[in-house]
Amino acid sequence: MDEITRGFIRAIELILELNPEVIEVTLRSFLIALSSVTIASLINVPLGSLIYFHHFPGRSGLINLIQTLYSIPTVTVGLFVFLLISREGPLGSCGLLYTPYGMIIGQSVLITPVILGLTISALSNVSDDLRDTAISLGADRFQTIRTVIAEARGPVLAALLLGFGRALSEVGVAMMIGGNIRGYTRVLTTAIALETSMGNLEMSIALGLILISIALVVNTVVGRLQEW
């Protein structure tokens, strides 16, 4: 028990004294997760709008599949992306394995179902009457889509933030694709796993506290955004 208490105290000291390793790992995690969300949102918000505004055979089946993939295990995505970018894979020549770029691709794939599904759901929650109001005021198809997206901007932003939270807190992709290389691909989650296995509890707790704080902030902002 004493060891855990001492670990907590030392962890707080590490955070307060801005330990270079803690800062470096935190910043890298942030950058990789942020890049993943940016890429995933650039693809999935327009794609989600396309699925919402177009009726085609198998649309509801597709939405069901997307929603089922919300909770896809991170190691499964890790394995899939590993096979894709490993030396023998179709993208092997790009040299992405064990690099932050490979991790960004992996996390973008991981959060795709969440951002895509929640974007569709956010747009579905905008009343049809509102869409009709825009059309009746003379909006063309593109202007109507823009109005509906603007109306759903709170929930769509909340979806992006949830994607950010999932990317930041996942460990499977980061470990399998990044390889947890110190000073290069080590992020909060993989560092926690490693430091704990090495018995360096204070460092694990410090990083864990940062991760929990970020999760708390993300959840609070998501809650606010959904009402926005």
Next chain:
Amino acid sequence: MIQLEDVSVERNGRQILKDINIEVRTGETLGIIGPTGAGKTTLLRVMDLIEVPSKGRVLFRGEAPKNESEKLAARRRIGVVFQRPLMLRGTVYDNVAYGLRIRRLSKDEIDKRVKAALSDVGLEGYERRPARMLSGGEMQRVALARALAISPEILLLDEPTANLDPRTSYVIEDLISSAKMRGMTVVISTHDLPQAVRLADRIVIIMDGRVVSSGSPDLLMGSDSDEVREFLHAGMLRHLDRRFIHELTRISH
């Protein structure tokens, strides 16, 4: 101005409108009356080219819009106020300016038209207010300003005074009368018979999705049809009931 030829609308196996033939003439005020659920809202949605009829065709200025861009061009000359108008995100100004911005008018022109439309509906000084925080009556007036700001050739009004207090109803009726005086073509759907008689040059009675009669208010009052007479008398009776209750409330106060 707008012509409906043999228009039928079927939704989920239910017949909403059946073989409707109506012509809205330029400059007239056409009242569409009928009980709740008769199909009045759907009829207005068909006229606004939002609802595609299952059968028949809609002509705008003698031409049936063939594709989406022709429909859009026609729709941009029509102003609509729905029964429960929805406010878009933003301020009252944003709402009234919406139709003008999407038509890419200049900032000065938008400013001028928004101010004039808000002044017409008696909402000067409301520009910066969040539209969704307004009362029902104020929202109805913003919706009317929003429709008038685009200077439509025809104004479609779906139960514009339903759920409003008598004072606000009179303000809205006054605005409709002014639009009519300016020569605007107006179609007003209502279940309030005296209102239709007050505002319309011609009335169409619609029941169960069918046109049962049409003509001038005087002509309809003397109709031979039992169905029409029954509806008109019931409408008048309800109106008298309301006036009676209103009088009683006034006396008791």
